[in-house]
Amino acid sequence: xxxxxxxxxxxxxxxxxxxxxxxxxxxxxxxxxxxxxxxxxxxxxxxxxxxxxxxxxxxxxxxxxxxxxxxxxxxxxxxxxxxxxxxxxxxxxxxxxxxxxxxxxxxxxxxxxxxxxxxxxxxxxxxxxxxxxxxxxxxxxxxxxxxxxxxxxxxxxxxxxxxxxxxxxxxxxxxxxxxxxxxxxxxxxxxxxxxxxxxxxxxxxxxxxxxxxxxxxxxxxxxxxxxxxxxxxxxxxxxxxxxxxxxxxxxxxxxxxxxxxxxxxxxxxxxxxxxxxxxxxxxxxxxxxxxxxxxxxxxxxxxxxxxxxxxxxxxxxxxxxxxxxxxxxxxxxxxxxxxxxxxxxxxxxxxxxxxxxxxxxxxxxxxxxxxxxxxxxxxxxxxxxxxxxxxxxxxxxxxxxxxxxxxxxxxxxxxxxxxxxxxxxxxxxxxxxxxxxxxxxxxxxxxxxxxxxxxxxxxxxxxxxxxxxxxxxxxxxxxxxxxxxxxxxxxxxxxxxxxxxxxxxxxxxxxxxxxxxxxxxxxxxxxxxxxxxxxxxxxxxxxxxxxxxxxxxxxxxxxxxxxxxxxxxxxxxxxxxxxxxxxxxxxxxxxxxxxxxxxxxxxxxxxxxxxxxxxxxxxxxxxxxxxxxxxxxxxxxxxxxxxxxxxxxxxxxxxxxxxxxxxxxxxxxxxxxxxxxxxxxxxxxxxxxxxxxxxxxxxxxxxxxxxxxxxxxxxxxxxxxxxxxxxxxxxxxxxxxxxxxxxxxxxxxxxxxxxxxxxxxxxxxxxxxxxxxxxxxxxxxxxxxxxxxx
Numbered sequence: 001x002x003x004x005x006x007x008x009x010x011x012x013x014x015x016x017x018x019x020x021x022x023x024x025x026x027x028x029x030x031x032x033x034x035x036x037x038x039x040x041x042x043x044x045x046x047x048x049x050x051x052x053x054x055x056x057x058x059x060x061x062x063x064x065x066x067x068x069x070x071x072x073x074x075x076x077x078x079x080x081x082x083x084x085x086x087x088x089x090x091x092x093x094x095x096x097x098x099x100x101x102x103x104x105x106x107x108x109x110x111x112x113x114x115x116x117x118x119x120x121x122x123x124x125x126x127x128x129x130x131x132x133x134x135x136x137x138x139x140x141x142x143x144x145x146x147x148x149x150x151x152x153x154x155x156x157x158x159x160x161x162x163x164x165x166x167x168x169x170x171x172x173x174x175x176x177x178x179x180x181x182x183x184x185x186x187x188x189x190x191x192x193x194x195x196x197x198x199x200x201x202x203x204x205x206x207x208x209x210x211x212x213x214x215x216x217x218x219x220x221x222x223x224x225x226x227x228x229x230x231x232x233x234x235x236x237x238x239x240x241x242x243x244x245x246x247x248x249x250x251x252x253x254x255x256x257x258x259x260x261x262x263x264x265x266x267x268x269x270x271x272x273x274x275x276x277x278x279x280x281x282x283x284x285x286x287x288x289x290x291x292x293x294x295x296x297x298x299x300x301x302x303x304x305x306x307x308x309x310x311x312x313x314x315x316x317x318x319x320x321x322x323x324x325x326x327x328x329x330x331x332x333x334x335x336x337x338x339x340x341x342x343x344x345x346x347x348x349x350x351x352x353x354x355x356x357x358x359x360x361x362x363x364x365x366x367x368x369x370x371x372x373x374x375x376x377x378x379x380x381x382x383x384x385x386x387x388x389x390x391x392x393x394x395x396x397x398x399x400x401x402x403x404x405x406x407x408x409x410x411x412x413x414x415x416x417x418x419x420x421x422x423x424x425x426x427x428x429x430x431x432x433x434x435x436x437x438x439x440x441x442x443x444x445x446x447x448x449x450x451x452x453x454x455x456x457x458x459x460x461x462x463x464x465x466x467x468x469x470x471x472x473x474x475x476x477x478x479x480x481x482x483x484x485x486x487x488x489x490x491x492x493x494x495x496x497x498x499x500x501x502x503x504x505x506x507x508x509x510x511x512x513x514x515x516x517x518x519x520x521x522x523x524x525x526x527x528x529x530x531x532x533x534x535x536x537x538x539x540x541x542x543x544x545x546x547x548x549x550x551x552x553x554x555x556x557x558x559x560x561x562x563x564x565x566x567x568x569x570x571x572x573x574x575x576x577x578x579x580x581x582x583x584x585x586x587x588x589x590x591x592x593x594x595x596x597x598x599x600x601x602x603x604x605x606x607x608x609x610x611x612x613x614x615x616x617x618x619x620x621x622x623x624x625x626x627x628x629x630x631x632x633x634x635x636x637x638x639x640x641x642x643x644x645x646x647x648x649x650x651x652x653x654x655x656x657x658x659x660x661x662x663x664x665x666x667x668x669x670x671x672x673x674x675x676x677x678x679x680x681x682x683x684x685x686x687x688x689x690x691x692x693x694x695x696x697x698x699x700x701x702x703x704x705x706x707x708x709x710x711x712x713x714x715x716x717x718x719x720x721x722x723x724x725x726x727x728x729x730x731x732x733x734x735x736x737x738x739x740x741x742x743x744x745x746x747x748x749x750x751x752x753x754x755x756x757x758x759x760x761x762x763x764x765x766x767x768x769x770x771x772x773x774x775x776x777x778x779x780x781x782x783x784x785x786x787x788x789x790x
Contacts, residue, residue: 020306026112034085036077039095044077046084046094053371054092059084059790060110064100065161066119068342068428069417070151071351073330074116074143074426078341082357083366090367092374102126107133111374114141117158117332119151121416124196131202131683139373142328143335146211146255146281152417153346153407155754159207159257162328164198169338203326204266204318208258211281212273212312222251222271232275232309240386241270244318244368248361251315254354255281256331258313264387266321269314271365289405313391316365318372320382327369334362341428346415348424407754414468414511421464422512440465442536442543444519450584451478451532451548452556452597457488457523458573458585459534463515470509475537476519477501478548480530487532491520491587493571497565498522517610520574520587551599555624561586561594562631565770571610576603576620600624614775634669634772644669646745647736648700648768651786652727655763660709662727663718665702665736665788677700681725683732683754688724702788714788729754746776758783 028391039045048055057275061067061076061084077094084094099106107113107130122130134140142162147155160166200206223234238246240758261267319326329335333356340351359364416422423430444459451457457478462537466472478488489498492505501521502746509515536544545570561574565588578601580616586596588607605618620633645668654661664681676690681703688703695701704710704718711717725734731752736745748756749766756778758766765786773780 034081034088036081036084041566043098044075044096045408046076046088048091048093049085049088050091052090054087054090054374057111058095058109059087059370059374059376060095060107060113062097062102062113062115062118064098064102064120065122066152066154066417067116069119069345071344071353072117072119072151072332072339072352073342074336075341079336079339079351079353080116080338082337083363086357086363086367087370090371092370102129102360103141104129104132104136107138108136108170110138112139112216112370114143114161114370115162116143116335117145117149117151118161119154119156119158121156121161122164127196127198127202131198135322137323137376139324139370140326141369141373142285142326143260143332144207144257144328144330145332146257146330146494147209148211148408149255150407153409153411153415154417155407158332160208162199162207164196189759199314200262203321204261204263205314205317205328206260206262206320207328207330208260211255212253212258213255213281216482222273223249229275229309231311232268233272234274236270236272242318242372244372245270245365246368247364248368250360251334251362251365252358253315253331254333256315256329256333258330259317259328261314261317261388261391264390266383267312267317267319268382268386268388269317269391269500271316271516272310272314273308275308287590310389310391314778316369318369320377320379322380323376323378325327325351325377327373329369333725334359335366342427343424343430343784344410345420345423345427345430348426351429386626416512419512421514442538444534444536444544444546447534447546447582449549449582451523451550452584453523453550455523455584455597456586456589456594457521457548458518458575458587461515461517461519461536463509464513466509466513466515468509468511468513472507472509472511472515472538473504473540474507475504476501476521476535478521478523478534480531481533481547487524488521489524491522498589518571518587518608520573522742555600557622557624558596558627559596559598559620559622560627560629561588561596562629563589563593564592565607565631565634565772566691572614573608575606575608577606578603579669595627598622605630612775612777614773631772644744645674645695645736646768646771646774647734649746649765649773649786650727650734650747650749650767650786651765651788652732652749653729653764655713657709658727658729660706660724661704661713662723663702663704663710664723664725665700666695666736667700667768669772670697679744680735680737681723682735682737683725683727686725688722692718693720700789710788714786718788737762746775747781748778 006470008277027538034046034049035047036044059075063075065316067074070076074082076094082234087094095110097106097110103125106306113133117660129747130140144158144162147159147167156166192537197206215272235245235248235251237289238244258273261269274286313332317328333354335357336353337357338353338355340353342351343349344351357366386451401785411417414422420429439465445462447459465470476490477486479486486501490501490503490505491497492499507515507517531551532548534543534546534548573585574588574594574596575585576598583603584598586594588594600622603620603622605615605620606613607615618630618633620628620630622628645666647664648667649665651661651663671698673694675692675694677692679690693701701720702710702718703720703723705721707721707722710721727734731750733746733748733752733756735743737743747766749758749760751757758778760766763786764783766783767787768780768782769782
């Protein structure tokens with residue numbers, strides 16, 4: 001157990017040659033004293049303890065992308081403190097980075113930035129900033145890990161974070177459901193990339209999706225290469241690696257990935273796993289026929305599989321894509337130490353990490369790489385004499401399926417990777433004091449500023465820091481400020497009726513101590529220009545009072561929101577904005593229609609329930625004295641996520657022969673015809689490409705395997721036949737992709753993808769409940785009798 005922030009590190013290392021002032025001096029038994037301090041803004045830092053190659057330079061360790069999730073503790077005052085202290089011993093100032101999202105301004109404060117196994121994907125803006133940072137002559141050190149090292153259950157591991165896309169989900173970041181992902185990405189501030197292979201494009205290499213293991217280290221670690229076999233180089237000699245491998249005699253992995261060289265003019269491997277030394281990490285899941293593990297049988301390009309060496313991909317890569325430099329390693333274990341600082345954020349358990357920094361030649365390798373990254377070099381590419389053949393994967397990395405549906409394990413109840421208030425006590429950034437609780441806080445957020453007479457009215461109640469699973473007696477009501485007259489009834493979800501708003505309603509916090517839900521009121525007929533207030537009382541104590549204005553705005557117009565939109569639970573709010581500012585919010589009824597009274601003008605509408613945005617960007621024009629229908633607006637193509645081309649029905653488990661009876665139905669919700677030439681329907685293994693066929697605006701298109709087989713079921717022919725996909729009866733997925741390669745729609749069934757538990761009996765179909773609702777979630781779908789073309 002660590003008792004102070006003073007670290008005493010004692011270890012033996014082999015000599016490291018001093019070359020051109022870039023490589024650390026020879027290391028012998030020594031004692032390095034390292035005091036970890038705090039910057040003015042509260043971040044850990046270490047001042048230089050000696051002069052050396054790092055004098056006057058600063059190394060930043062990122063801690064904004066989940067580097068402390070799960071068993072990880074990759075921070076300079078925790079599981080990476082050995083490495084950080086040794087850097088200080090070479091003259092570097094070492095700091096932790098806590099500013100999110102990263103920008104070029106933030107990055108440029110450092111000569112080298114280290115990313116120790118991130119678990120939260122980069123935003124597109126961050127990727128651009130990282131490229132700019134390297135182009136400006138600085139250095140990046142990327143520390144990966146094996147595939148499946150998803151430490152915070154958000155379906156992303158470090159290899160996927162670095163690459164910019166998830167395995168089996170290339171270009172589908174937003175169109176494929178990901179566990180707990182949308183709860184973070186729907187916040188507009190955080191726009192994650194949509195699968196762009198940015199790492200390979202920018203820096204010339206890509207992390208592979210494998211999980212090799214060399215924990216039997218006596219003969220199975222990476223040794224200096226064999227000069228008699230160029231295809232099995234092991235550790236390349238120092239004169240071929242910018243002296244980075246000087247003094248590096250052996251390294252190991254404890255479950256890690258290899259790296260493909262995509263562009264040899266930008267990147268090169270300097271350490272490779274030796275042939276016949278690999279084995280699959282015992283916990284790796286793989287059903288791929290050529291997964292490149294030694295205990296798998298497979299072929300590459302029709303020949304015998306080769307494992308290890310150049311063909312396997314590099315374990316350590318360096319890149320010179322521009323004025324700056326990049327280095328990457330496929331495992332975090334070699335550079336971690338056994339002194340984690342934090343508790344697990346999901347469970348509160350004590351972490352156990354590996355003393356890898358003092359093992360083998362790991363410290364020498366790490367120091368040499370940082371020194372190389374921190375040393376300016378005018379070259380903007382890898383010298384021709386050092387360029388290697390590209391080591392691409394023997395499978396299509398963009399489309400290969402996941403071995404099993406992610407996440408690999410269900411997170412503990414109440415844990416949300418994007419919400420630090422759910423983290424357990426002792427976790428980094430955690431405010432949770434043991435399963436929930438903390439400083440109680442209440443808000444109506446967002447607070448719609450206007451309440452028009454005779455309208456349903458809505459505001460989002462947000463309670464934080466509450467007693468986990470605690471019960472709260474609440475009153476929430478609107479009243480006239482001047483006279484105190486209560487002018488609303490409140491919707492009671494239990495009785496599904498509006499009751500006197502002064503009637504107390506019991507609400508329960510969740511296991512994380514949060515209480516978040518839409519509250520709805522029915523306003524009495526009140527005179528415009530009255531000042532109203534919205535008040536919340538909890539247990540008889542006033543917790544919140546907010547002003548709500550009523551504005552005389554001349555002539556009103558009306559919008560009818562039909563119950564046929566497909567919302568069956570009655571717990572949705574329609575939020576109206578005008579000129580970029582919130583105007584009002586109303587409840588959408590489960591049955592019957594809601595008529596919204598609004599002053600004339602143009603509004604932007606979004607529809608939300610307690611947890612999910614269902615529609616955004618719907619433009620609504622209100623004309624004085626007239627009534628418009630939301631259904632008509634959406635049918636005309638208005639609104640993000642609505643009025644688009646979608647999959648509406650799939651028959652995958654047919655009553656007879658699947659080979660002739662399977663079919664898919666599409667619907668064109670836009671305002672004009674769509675030519676589907678070049679569009680594709682893709683399941684987990686096969687692809688069907690459309691010819692020149694059009695689907696009219698507001699029309700359906702049925703695509704069947706066989707016209708005769710379809711006709712035998714329904715008595716009429718499909719619109720198109722010849723479908724070549726083969727749907728799995730016990731689980732599969734289907735993607736609609738346009739001719740430009742962009743995914744248009746997605747559906748899955750029988751738990752093939754996380755959250756998609758649709759399960760049709762033989763002869764039943766899965767169908768979209770509302771052809772205008774597309775949230776890329778199973779909630780949009782149901783199971784029932786087939787109705788092709790309707």
